[in-house]
Amino acid sequence: MNRVKQTFTVLILLFGTSALMAQNSTNTNEKVLYNLPASVAYMGDYLGTKPGINFSFENSLRNTFLTKRNSKMVERMLYNPISLGWFHHKGYNSALMLSSGIGLRNTRQNGFITGTQVDAGLMRTFIHGTTYLITDDGDVSTVAGGYFYGYFSLSLEAGWDFTKTNKNLPFSTFVRLKPLVQFPYNSGTLIHIMAEIGIRTALPFQKKINEYHKSKK
Amino acid sequence: MRTKIIGLLILIAGFFSSCSNNEIEISPNAHDLFSVRSNGNDMLVKVVGNTESKVIILFVHGGPGEGSWIFEKNIDQLTSQYAVALWDQANSGSSQGNNSGDFTIERSLNDMEKVVKALKTRYDDGFGFYLMGHSCGGGFSVAYLAEGENQNDFKGFINVDGAHKLKSVKDFQLIELEKRANIEVNKGNTDPIWQEALDFCENHSEIKTIDEFSELSLLCGDATAKIDSVNLFTLIDPSTFFGEYSFFSYLSNWSSLWAKEDYLKQIFWETDYSDKLPEITIPSLAIWGAFDINCSVELMGEAYHNQVGSADKSFVLCEHSGHYPFVTEPDFFTNEVVSFIKNTK
Numbered sequence: 001m002n003r004v005k006q007t008f009t010v011l012i013l014l015f016g017t018s019a020l021m022a023q024n025s026t027n028t029n030e031k032v033l034y035n036l037p038a039s040v041a042y043m044g045d046y047l048g049t050k051p052g053i054n055f056s057f058e059n060s061l062r063n064t065f066l067t068k069r070n071s072k073m074v075e076r077m078l079y080n081p082i083s084l085g086w087f088h089h090k091g092y093n094s095a096l097m098l099s100s101g102i103g104l105r106n107t108r109q110n111g112f113i114t115g116t117q118v119d120a121g122l123m124r125t126f127i128h129g130t131t132y133l134i135t136d137d138g139d140v141s142t143v144a145g146g147y148f149y150g151y152f153s154l155s156l157e158a159g160w161d162f163t164k165t166n167k168n169l170p171f172s173t174f175v176r177l178k179p180l181v182q183f184p185y186n187s188g189t190l191i192h193i194m195a196e197i198g199i200r201t202a203l204p205f206q207k208k209i210n211e212y213h214k215s216k217k
Numbered sequence: 218m219r220t221k222i223i224g225l226l227i228l229i230a231g232f233f234s235s236c237s238n239n240e241i242e243i244s245p246n247a248h249d250l251f252s253v254r255s256n257g258n259d260m261l262v263k264v265v266g267n268t269e270s271k272v273i274i275l276f277v278h279g280g281p282g283e284g285s286w287i288f289e290k291n292i293d294q295l296t297s298q299y300a301v302a303l304w305d306q307a308n309s310g311s312s313q314g315n316n317s318g319d320f321t322i323e324r325s326l327n328d329m330e331k332v333v334k335a336l337k338t339r340y341d342d343g344f345g346f347y348l349m350g351h352s353c354g355g356g357f358s359v360a361y362l363a364e365g366e367n368q369n370d371f372k373g374f375i376n377v378d379g380a381h382k383l384k385s386v387k388d389f390q391l392i393e394l395e396k397r398a399n400i401e402v403n404k405g406n407t408d409p410i411w412q413e414a415l416d417f418c419e420n421h422s423e424i425k426t427i428d429e430f431s432e433l434s435l436l437c438g439d440a441t442a443k444i445d446s447v448n449l450f451t452l453i454d455p456s457t458f459f460g461e462y463s464f465f466s467y468l469s470n471w472s473s474l475w476a477k478e479d480y481l482k483q484i485f486w487e488t489d490y491s492d493k494l495p496e497i498t499i500p501s502l503a504i505w506g507a508f509d510i511n512c513s514v515e516l517m518g519e520a521y522h523n524q525v526g527s528a529d530k531s532f533v534l535c536e537h538s539g540h541y542p543f544v545t546e547p548d549f550f551t552n553e554v555v556s557f558i559k560n561t562k
Contacts, residue, residue, distance in 0.1 A: 046458065046459055046465075049459045089461075089463060090461055091250060091263065091311075091461030091462070092261070092311050092461065092462070092463045092466070093313070125313065127252050127259050127261070127313070128250050129249070129250035129251040129252060130251045130252075130339075131251070131252045131253070131254055131259055132251065132252070132253050132254065132331075132334075132335040132338070132339075133254045134253065134254075134255070134331040134334050134335060136327075138334060140334065140335065140338050143254060145252050145254070145259045146259065146313075147259070147313065147314055147315040148315060149315055184315050184316065185313065185315070185466070185469055185470075185473075186258065186307075186308045186312070186313060186314055186315075186317040186469070186470055186473055186474075187308060187317045187473040187474070187476070187477070188469045188470070188472060188473030188476075189469060190313075190465055190466055190469045191465050191469070192465065
């Protein structure tokens, strides 16, 4: 139980510190052009053992630069991700997933990234092999096996943004742990524990968003 | 742009349609997956093993909701001889749907009828079929075989610790648990589970709720594992979680099926197929764990064997097993099944 509490505390400290930084701050605000971030990741169910892939575009909503008392700066991006994913669980099913959500990512001056993201989406499963449909009269036909489901997911991300330290490396890498709840699964819900490892870069599509600068007094 | 999107969708559709395969594999080591849609549920059926033998054993798992994974983990020797069709019943194992609806035994039997039809459609070229039912799957199998001409689809029935008298399972469990606990305590066995078992039996002269029944069944299983003569076994290992089987699907289905009180009450409080047994006339093999507390040898196994109508019938006790003889004595179990099939196919 203590270990659970410790883990929970570490996660709160890791992903929740940005909320505390807004206290006692001075603010400026301007509209700035931002490129569209996009990512591609290996995404696998059962902690990454059932292979898949995930493409994601991140519609930036707001970027905040927080300067702490020790002059270190943290960039906090609020974004709306749109993702298309697929995974293959041999002997069970494959699934196509489309989702959207909201994410918050902190990038430190040295490039270290932490982030959280919540998504809601639609999943279509494809059962492997032929699916037979048999009428009560005994007529046999085949149909496309699998169903549509809804899902919610929560992602915890850590990574490295190389652009902070080297402009010749215009991308960042990340790993994600993504618990996902698929519903309605028969008469319950089905849990997935997805793991992702991927790269993110900025595409040459630009959008003006609010950029805030906040610093501690 | 629109053409590109349509092209991409066609490509994706093509990829997924390529996942479907109507071809069946006839080999000593077949691995054929298909599913049967019934009542809003796609039930997975995996045919593994030696399809060259032209013999397929359709396994009907127990639970309800147990899935076929426990059986699958222990059948390497059996599948080297014959093929086994591992069927995950609706709302069980890896079977899926987004609207499972109401559950009744009639629906379960209707599902079984469709699975048999699909199996015989897929393997229509000179195959012989056997039905093997375990635990409550044994009870469902009895009901299915006794209906109409169903038993003509099979060359024999293998009843593994099956419960044809489903409504008496809980009463028999209380009797067996108390009997075994007294034997162990009198032997000087100080394991606290036996006192726990005696206390449970003393406090529950009758099982009235699903929760009490679940508690009793789990206690019977735990107690069985403490009997010296029963071989030890491990069900959960890394392959359980990371293998082909969707373990989370099993967990989800198990918990949601056991929340269906009306279905469970129908099975374990109202159903008795004793009167159907004389109608089963195909060859019958009953295999029972000698220390089965969940499904009594004496009260269920011997009663089945005595009442089944088959002229060609045999009863085999697995001396080092409880409720799962195919797990605890896989060699002995396989030999008995192979011998039965050789004599009847």
